[in-house]
Amino acid sequence: DAGITQSPRHKVTETGTPVTLRCHQTENHRYMYWYRQDPGHGLRLIHYSYGVKDTDKGEVSDGYSVSRSKTEDFLLTLESATSSQTSVYFCAISGQASEAFFGQGTRLTVV
Amino acid sequence: DAKTTQPPSMDCAEGRAANLPCNHSTISGNEYVYWYRQIHSQGPQYIIHGLKNNETNEMASLIITEDRKSSTLILPHATLRDTAVYYCIVREYGGSQGNLIFGKGTKLSVKP
Numbered sequence: 001d002a003g004i005t006q007s008p009r010h011k012v013t014e015t016g017t018p019v020t021l022r023c024h025q026t027e028n029h030r031y032m033y034w035y036r037q038d039p040g041h042g043l044r045l046i047h048y049s050y051g052v053k054d055t056d057k058g059e060v061s062d063g064y065s066v067s068r069s070k071t072e073d074f075l076l077t078l079e080s081a082t083s084s085q086t087s088v089y090f091c092a093i094s095g096q097a098s099e100a101f102f103g104q105g106t107r108l109t110v111v
Numbered sequence: 112d113a114k115t116t117q118p119p120s121m122d123c124a125e126g127r128a129a130n131l132p133c134n135h136s137t138i139s140g141n142e143y144v145y146w147y148r149q150i151h152s153q154g155p156q157y158i159i160h161g162l163k164n165n166e167t168n169e170m171a172s173l174i175i176t177e178d179r180k181s182s183t184l185i186l187p188h189a190t191l192r193d194t195a196v197y198y199c200i201v202r203e204y205g206g207s208q209g210n211l212i213f214g215k216g217t218k219l220s221v222k223p
Contacts, residue, residue: 033210043155043198043213058210090154092211099145100211102154 003027006091006103013110019078021106023091025071031094032074034058034066036087037105043090049074081110113214114138115199120218123193129186131217133199136180141203144175145211146184148195155198155213158184189221 003026013019023032034046035058045058047066055066063085065077078085086109094100116134123129135144143162147155159166159173161182166173172185186193198216 042215045210099157104154
């Protein structure tokens with residue numbers, strides 16, 4: 001399996017609190033992605049990064065921010081969590097000329 | 112939006128070949144066809160990709176029509192462990208231009 005780790009794997013948080021999810025890779029891949037998966041919607045791209053400090057929005061970026069200060073880490077932050085952000089979050093990594101590999105996911109519940 | 116169309120579900124008998132179709136009529140010349148699958152609630156798993164030639168690896172074969180407007184993923188001897196949602200995606204090879212945009216996929220059920 002590709003060296004990609006998501007943490008935490010499960011989290012329950014209260015509405016209005018900030019939450020940060022971490023994606024860590026050991027492959028030195030340039031590209032990193034955050035997706036969310038909800039029933040009836042499939043996987044949707046939130047944000048992606050194409051290098052250190054280089055990030056861009058995906059199709060469902062509202063309410064989320066990201067940071068990438070090191071090649072190996074890509075952080076997804078919910079500044080003020082809402083119930084609509086209850087979801088399973090997947091991180092993915094990709095090299096310049098390679099397929100993407102996915103992490104095992106983080107199940108986030110906002111109560 | 113996803114640029115592919117797949118049937119929502121398919122059944123296959125264990126030990127038989129599973130043939131999963133995908134339509135991508137708007138594919139551009141520099142876009143590849145990728146296949147991923149997602150077993151239960153795990154992260155999606157890469158299966159295979161191709162540009163215009165047929166491809167085969169240890170997991171599956173990919174047949175792309177000559178006009179590149181459709182393709183078929185073939186699992187030659189399906190097992191119960193192949194039960195999953197299969198996603199067909201078109202993207203440029205690597206790079207930020209090639210973000211993976213997922214559709215609803217095909218839910219393949221392999222039955223004993």
